[in-house]
Structures are given as structure tokens and as C-alpha cells.
Amino acid sequence: MDTIIARIDPVHPDPDIIQRAGEVIRSGGIVAFPTETVYGLGGDALSADSAASIYAAKGRPSDNPLIVHIADMASLDRIVSGIPGPAYRLAEKFWPGPLTMIMHRSDAVPKATTGGLDTVAVRFPSDPVAAAFIKAAGGYVAAPSANLSGKPSPTSAKYVIQDMDGRVDMILCGDDSRIGLESTIVDLTEEHPVILRPGYVTLDMIRSVLPDAVIDGALISDDSDLHPKAPGMKYRHYAPKGQLVIVQGEPDRVVAYINERTDADSADGYRTGVIVPDSVLAMCRADVKFGTGDEGDSESCAHRLFDLLRRMDDESVDRIYAEGLSGGGLDDAIMNRLLKAAGHHTVNV
Ligand code: AMP
Ligand code: MG
Numbered sequence: 001m002d003t004i005i006a007r008i009d010p011v012h013p014d015p016d017i018i019q020r021a022g023e024v025i026r027s028g029g030i031v032a033f034p035t036e037t038v039y040g041l042g043g044d045a046l047s048a049d050s051a052a053s054i055y056a057a058k059g060r061p062s063d064n065p066l067i068v069h070i071a072d073m074a075s076l077d078r079i080v081s082g083i084p085g086p087a088y089r090l091a092e093k094f095w096p097g098p099l100t101m102i103m104h105r106s107d108a109v110p111k112a113t114t115g116g117l118d119t120v121a122v123r124f125p126s127d128p129v130a131a132a133f134i135k136a137a138g139g140y141v142a143a144p145s146a147n148l149s150g151k152p153s154p155t156s157a158k159y160v161i162q163d164m165d166g167r168v169d170m171i172l173c174g175d176d177s178r179i180g181l182e183s184t185i186v187d188l189t190e191e192h193p194v195i196l197r198p199g200y201v202t203l204d205m206i207r208s209v210l211p212d213a214v215i216d217g218a219l220i221s222d223d224s225d226l227h228p229k230a231p232g233m234k235y236r237h238y239a240p241k242g243q244l245v246i247v248q249g250e251p252d253r254v255v256a257y258i259n260e261r262t263d264a265d266s267a268d269g270y271r272t273g274v275i276v277p278d279s280v281l282a283m284c285r286a287d288v289k290f291g292t293g294d295e296g297d298s299e300s301c302a303h304r305l306f307d308l309l310r311r312m313d314d315e316s317v318d319r320i321y322a323e324g325l326s327g328g329g330l331d332d333a334i335m336n337r338l339l340k341a342a343g344h345h346t347v348n349v
Contacts, residue, residue: 018132031172058144067100083103238309274322277297292308
């Protein structure tokens with residue numbers, strides 16, 4: 001397939017390009033587009049065929065549901081059956097933005113889009129390109145992250161092109177994703193609001209609106225008997241090619257341990273990499289060293305993380321060590337992605 005690759009102004013998107021992208025969606029095609037979280041792989045959310053095309057482009061199992069992206073509140077009515085009160089309250093505070101809400105699906109949404117579920121995940125992104133594109137596409141764009149299944153989510157157009165050139169009809173190339181982690185997912189179909197995936201909107205922020213919100217047990221526990229409610233949680237995710245280990249503990253001991261390991265790995269002929277705060281880089285002896293930003297700057301770490309994992313692949317690193325985070329809030333979302341990327345391989349020092 002020939003893929004149209006279009007540069008687009010991130011703030012004032014060219015209406016002609018947006019129109020063209022919208023037409024691609026309305027005629028059943030697939031368009032990768034920027035959002036404030038990560039790049040998305042969009043198709044018509046109300047078409048079962050388009051959902052199938054998204055799964056095919058991504059190489060994703062089709063029981064993994066897609067998030068439906070909308071561009072105004074009024075669009076909710078058509079796809080949700082019985083919008084719950086808390087949805088309006090969350091929307092008022094966090095939409096447009098990096099929050100996805102799970103509600104009961106209306107018949108307008110095919111089961112192919114929701115992975116067979118009777119619920120639907122909905123997000124209203126704030127990115128100007130995303131908003132204009134969703135409107136031009138007819139108002140309902142189903143989109144997972146625009147990476148091949150199993151790879152880190154793309155936060156820059158470069159990686160979307162790497163994964164999707166030849167697999168989709170069009171790629172809209174905007175800026176690097178401002179946030180860099182996928183949306184927070186909150187399930188509003190249970191007795192209490194349940195966070196199924198942590199993200200930029202933290203538990204405390206949700207609780208400021210809905211004090212009874214909780215975090216999904218399967219998410220916070222290592223107890224693998226608990227069944228994750230968000231189907232995507234069961235797949236290996238975000239993984240770089242190299243083996244990633246998360247090292248937790250006092251900063252000095254973390255560096256000492258990482259140096260010990262990378263020295264040993266080098267002696268065994270492996271190419272080594274580290275992902276640590278900028279201030280620690282000079283103390284590390286690995287072959288490839290990437291900084292997450294200032295110590296404790298979680299926003300910078302979130303913004304850079306997927307890009308750094310991808311760059312480890314570009315650098316053909318075999319063994320990667322990353323410092324664990326434990327500050328709560330956004331750190332929880334970062335650790336959630338790191339743990340998945342590492343296949344839960346952590347060391348406490
Ligand atoms: P992604 O498209 O990569 O941001 O991931 C979307 C994720 O949202 C899926 O993998 C699921 O984990 C979750 N999700 C989407 N729709 C639902 C739903 N109806 N119920 C529960 N989780 C959902
Ligand atoms: Mg994804």
C-alpha cells in the first residue's frame with residue numbers, strides 16, 4: 001500500500017490536509033495522527049471493517065478493544081447508552097485531555113471496535129490536529145497507539161513512519177507528543193469509578209472530582225490470579241528489543257549496581273544502555289546513556305520514556321537498565337509502562 005506522508009502544522013493544521021485525512025477515514029481507510037498522549041492509528045469507529053483494518057495494520061489481537069476518539073461532548077450521546085453523571089463531572093474537569101472513560105456501548109458502536117465488549121472506551125483529545133481530524137472524519141475515530149503491536153508507543157512521527165509506512169493510507173506528521181504516555185483509563189460502569197490504566201491524570205486528580213475512585217486491584221498487585229479488567233493489560237507491551245531491567249533503591253546504590261551489571265554484560269560481549277536522571281549520566285559506564293531529565297521531573301521522564309526505549313533499539317542495545325520511580329502520582333503511570341516494558345523484571349538494591 002502507498003502511504004501518504006503529510007507534514008502538518010501542529011497548531012494551525014492545513015484544512016486541505018485535514019479534509020483529505022477525513023475523507024480517507026470516511027471511505028474506510030486508516031490514518032495515523034498526532035495526539036497529546038501518543039500518536040494514534042485511526043479508523044471509522046462506527047465501522048466493523050475499519051476496526052478490522054486497524055487490527056491488521058497494527059498486528060493486534062482483535063479481542064483488544066479500541067478507544068473511540070470524539071471532538072465534542074455532544075458526540076457522546078450516539079455511542080454511549082445512558083451517560084452516567086460522573087462522566088459529565090470528569091469531562092468538565094479533564095476533557096479535552098488525556099483521560100479515557102469506559103461506559104456502556106450503544107448499538108451504533110460495532111463489537112468489532114470494542115473487542116466484543118458491551119462497553120466502550122471514549123476519549124476527547126485536546127491536540128488541535130487530532131480535534132480537526134476527528135471532526136473531518138465524521139466525529140468518531142477508533143484509535144490504538146500507532147505502533148506495531150508489542151513495540152513502544154510512538155511519540156514522534158519518525159517512529160510512526162518506521163512502523164506504519166506501507167501499512168496505512170496516510171500518516172499526519174505533527175510535533176512530538178506533549179505528554180508521551182497513553183491516557184488514564186477510568187471505568188464508570190462499576191459501583192465505584194475504577195482506574196484501569198494510570199496516566200497523566202492521576203488517582204488524586206480523579207478523586208478531586210470523584211472521591212470514591214479506586215485503582216484496579218489487578219493493576220497494583222503482582223498477584224497474577226487477578227484478572228485485569230482492561231484487556232490490553234495482559235499483553236506484553238512497550239518492549240524494546242533489548243532486555244530491560246528496572247533497578248529500585250537509594251540513588252547511589254542504583255548507580256553502583258547498574259555499573260556492576262553493565263561491566264559484567266560488556267565483558268560478556270553485550271552492548272549496554274542506561275536510562276537514568278540527567279544528573280547521574282556522567283557516573284554511569286554503559287555504552288549508551290540516556291537521561292530522563294532532572295531528578296524528580298516526572299513530566300520530562302513521561303515525555304521522553306517511549307522515545308528513549310525506541311532509541312535503545314536504534315542503538316542495538318542488548319541490556320538496558322532503568323532507575324525505578326516511587327514518587328506516586330505520574331510516577332505510577334511511568335512505572336506501569338516501565339514494568340510492562342521490562343516484563344516485570346525488577347531488582348531492589
Ligand atoms: P491503546 O489503544 O493502546 O491506548 O489501548 C487501549 C486499551 O484500552 C485497551 O488495550 C484496553 O486495555 C483498554 N480498553 C479499551 N476499551 C475498553 C473497554 N471497553 N473496557 C476495558 N478496557 C478497555
Ligand atoms: Mg498501545
